[in-house]
Amino acid sequence: MTKSIIVGLAVVLGVAAIANGLFMLISPEGWYFAVPGVTTTGSYNQHFIRDIGLVFMLIGASFLCGAKRPDLRLFLWAAPAIWLSGHALFHFWEVAVGICSVSVIPRDFPAVTLPAILGWVATLWAARNTHKAALILGR
Numbered sequence: 001m002t003k004s005i006i007v008g009l010a011v012v013l014g015v016a017a018i019a020n021g022l023f024m025l026i027s028p029e030g031w032y033f034a035v036p037g038v039t040t041t042g043s044y045n046q047h048f049i050r051d052i053g054l055v056f057m058l059i060g061a062s063f064l065c066g067a068k069r070p071d072l073r074l075f076l077w078a079a080p081a082i083w084l085s086g087h088a089l090f091h092f093w094e095v096a097v098g099i100c101s102v103s104v105i106p107r108d109f110p111a112v113t114l115p116a117i118l119g120w121v122a123t124l125w126a127a128r129n130t131h132k133a134a135l136i137l138g139r
Helices: 002-026 028-034 046-068 073-096 104-137
Strands: none
Touching: 002 028, 002 046, 002 073, 002 104, 028 046, 046 073, 046 104, 073 104
């Protein structure tokens, strides 16, 4: 049961990241004005938004590939979890140094911090199960 939940979580993270990345690539200006708070972080830059859209496409593909490939799952889920964590920490840093107000933390939580936390939940589960498989196989 836990395996189904974690793999399902990875699929949801993957699909959400790909959807966000596609939105960023196809309509960077639409994404810029549609996502709450983005307009307060700097002026519109379609090149930058598309660059990050590519990152989200890779994050999504990594979660989805890890869902299909248990042997590569730990690596495929750890890589996006690390990037998502850096992204979330950057948002907290902006608050800490006064670039943004504390009010952005709850606003950004569902799209910034929560994916990082969930990415680590999946990654830590994969690490635990990779270790168990290695013990069973005698590696």
